[in-house]
């Protein structure tokens with residue numbers, strides 16, 4: 001099962017997968033970070049389609065076409081803004097469940113569309129300030145749970161923007177191996 005998960009350092013917008021996930025904001029009208037990069041690479045038709053969607057709630061996900069991207073689809077999800085302390089202690093916080101719902105709802109859409117391969121950015125870990133290892137553990141847990149129940153999804157890529165971010169995912173994956 002774990003061979004269906006890969007971590008790599010790279011640019012999400014360049015990934016040759018069926019769907020990439022956008023860490024969007026609730027307007028779905030574009031922003032900075034990975035959202036801006038996706039809109040630049042996809043072209044103005046993406047914004048035109050997003051305008052028809054009437055935004056998106058935190059934890060939810062909506063799908064559009066990928067236009068000029070290598071990916072055929074973009075799944076837009078809105079991660080939570082981290083409001084906890086910067087230490088990110090282990091006590092459960094509402095942001096944890098909201099972030100988990102982002103992953104679940106994106107993965108759910110792969111069942112409703114012809115999507116066998118999907119690439120995720122580290123949702124909420126940029127300007128939304130979610131602690132990175134904490135977010136990676138949630139991402140890995142949700143993807144593993146989904147893959148255990150769904151055989152149609154062939155590959156889940158976690159695309160990290162830097163080597164340190166990649167190491168964090170590696171750590172989260174190894175931790176979840178030990179826990180099983």
Ligand code: ADP
Pocket residue numbers: 010011012013023024032033034035037079121122123124125126127128129159160161165
């Ligand atoms: P959020 O608002 O959800 O925090 P950001 O776009 O600010 O979203 O950051 C989410 C993550 O995406 C960060 O870890 C950031 O380094 C990363 N990122 C930014 N651009 C790209 C890109 N082109 N490909 C992959 N990851 C990216």
